[in-house]
Amino acid sequence: DLGERTVEEIMLHRSQIEMIDADLPPQQIIDLCLNSAHTRLPIFRGEQENIIGVLHAKELLRAIHPRLSDPEASADPFKGFDPMDVAMKPYFVPETTTLDDQMRQFLHRSTHFALVVDEYGALEGLITLEDILEEIVGEITDELDPDEVHPLRRTEGGDCVIDGAMTIRDLNRATDWSLPDDEAVTVAGLVIHEAQTIPTVGQVFSFHGFRFEILERHNNRITRLKIGAL
Template sequence: MPDPHAPDPDPRPASPTNSFFSRLKALLRPAPPADREGIRAVLEAAHDHSILDGESYAMISGALEVADKTVADIMVSRSRMDLLDVSQPLADLMPFITETGHSRFPVYEGDRDNIIGVLLAKDLLLTLSDHALDIRALVRPPVFIPETKRLNELLHEFRMSRNHLAIVIDEHGGICGLVTMEDVLEQIVGDIEDEFDDEDEKTIFRTGDNSWRAMGITEIEDFNAAFDVSLPDQDCDTLNGWLAAELGHIPRRGERHEAHGLAFTVVGADGKRARWLHIQRLGPPEDAGTAPTPASA
């Protein structure tokens, strides 16, 4: 006799979509790395049959890859970190903060390896009128993580702690870079562009009718093409290298140099190189060319 309490069978046949998501849900449970290949196979099949569109497929694939990557795979290297010296007055730091456009800055004391905290640019908004402010009062405690940490673990820690930036250290305890929540999310959803990002990774930006800012890593060939000048590139490849050769020493913040009808002012530098320069045209282009436009520079 049939069980009167047994549920009625579902007369609806399982659709391909329901079948796919049931399989995907089962595969996404904690599993050894070998099972990830099964997940990827299901995703590829779903994408091939238009169950998943290209964007969804890319995001889920990115989420799977995050579990396989470590901080060392995506971090900003130590040499590219924009740091603030806690001993400098706020008035001296503001041009650098404005030029780089970051929302967070690691802060060091004495030596660049001695990171004492992180300064949030938004914390400066209520103190802009106080140029004598010691930024030490605004510095938040730093978060240090090993370069071997998995990205999925780091994303969980970012969410739980509400931190958005961590300092990366190597096995010897030395600073080797930094990583942000945006860096991790970009591994899943792709590049997150803002007003400071450029799809072609340009390093020259217009700031006025006759002025620009340029990164020290700008290739001389690109700079010459943008400004229609002929900076020599026999002994160096970058704008920083050329300026160091011209000055005879590592460029220092605030230094100004004029050449080829242009004025170069260092607005951001560390102990090894010029990071940002302000460029101003002093006269007509060297070879009667045109100055770079926002679209081409």
């Protein structure tokens, strides 16, 4: 029921958001947009928490095209060009917003992209209209979706090796498991919640009928782990 689920449950976690630094040279910003699999990219200044706009690749190219095609343009067509002039104002939504309400807001505002924040205004993730539609009709494969390695890999013994940032929802969908997602969004978050500590590589925990082994950790983030049924 979309009226009972929140955007926090299905959002893309902040650790996986592709962002662009507003202080990069214009040509580099355009190159990053062209090489991205996403059409909309948040742009920040200073710290990544300070998102000042959202760049749409199509609008960015439309704005720079006259400079590139004008034979009388200066030797540097990017001189004086500010990508922020075509950036959209960032749209922030609370993590507690229901999927039903968020879908209505997307349709009302004629936009497909929102940044999710917690009660203190800290960035938690992003959500798109496509994410919500996938909850209704199943996964939507976009023609621009990259052929990426799936974040879940099965071992010969039947265990699953996954990225710590994988959402519990996606893991349950891929495996037909029923790990609880009421206390955490990602699998790494679930492990930290249950262990009440940030585990070290090699530690093993058992809860909810599964065995969790920490394979990789970067700073305080669990980046890879192996899960198997007990």
